[in-house]
Amino acid sequence: MVGVNRHTATLFYHKLRELIAARLEAEAPFTVGEIEVDESYFGGVRKGKRGRGAAGKVAVFGLLKRAGRVYATMIPDTRSNTLVGIIRERTQPDSVVYTDAYRSYDVLDVSEFHHQRINHKKAFVARGNHINGIENFWSQSKRHLRRYNGIPKAHFHLFLKECEWRFNYRPPGRLLSTLQAWLALPKNDA
Numbered sequence: 001m002v003g004v005n006r007h008t009a010t011l012f013y014h015k016l017r018e019l020i021a022a023r024l025e026a027e028a029p030f031t032v033g034e035i036e037v038d039e040s041y042f043g044g045v046r047k048g049k050r051g052r053g054a055a056g057k058v059a060v061f062g063l064l065k066r067a068g069r070v071y072a073t074m075i076p077d078t079r080s081n082t083l084v085g086i087i088r089e090r091t092q093p094d095s096v097v098y099t100d101a102y103r104s105y106d107v108l109d110v111s112e113f114h115h116q117r118i119n120h121k122k123a124f125v126a127r128g129n130h131i132n133g134i135e136n137f138w139s140q141s142k143r144h145l146r147r148y149n150g151i152p153k154a155h156f157h158l159f160l161k162e163c164e165w166r167f168n169y170r171p172p173g174r175l176l177s178t179l180q181a182w183l184a185l186p187k188n189d190a
Contacts, residue, residue: 016179017158020165023182024071030091034066036098036134037087037105039078042142042156058156063090064134069168072137074157080104084111098131137167 002009043057061083062072071090075082083104087097093112099105101119108115116129124130141163145151151159169178 014155014158017155017162019182020179021158021161024161024164024168027069029089030063030065030068030071030095032092032095033068034096034098035087035091036064036066036131037083038062038100038131038134038138039075039083039102040138042145042160058153060160061086062134062137063087064137066133070134070137070164072141072160072164074160078102078104080107084108087113098129100131137163140167 039059039061041057041059059075059078060072061075061078062070063086064070073086075086084107087108091097091113095113096116097108097113098116098118099108101117105115105117118124118126118129118131125132141160144163144166145159148159165178166172166175169175
């Protein structure tokens, strides 16, 4: 339609995703407030084990400030050191951190955060205690990424950052103006 080779278009979108990822990583940590955290797994439909430990899946971790923005990143594992390290890096102490009952979050009970846990085997919401916001982000991201029919693991972080950007800078009409502002070149003072 636009008269360029498909490789040129792919490279253009790759460069835009790199810009988006760089800008999102440079954003300040969340201020004190209510933060939902959760891990998820992305990848193709495979027979056999699902969820944690499934072969070929990419583990990701996300934080969502309620009524605010989200932060998502690929992680090598879901151990306490990995998850709590990201929480400490991206949130301020005295925040209320909502998690599910996964054992890697146990260390938050004796940390500088106010830890609230929801056991999904018993309930999904209990008096404002839930992680439905970050679960919604995972659902939107998986729906958006499904159209690509497979993403190389080496570039997956860029696609994940694109989903984060789409969530943080919604509605869709605002996305283009945000990109245009980010692409604006600084003026020469000379």
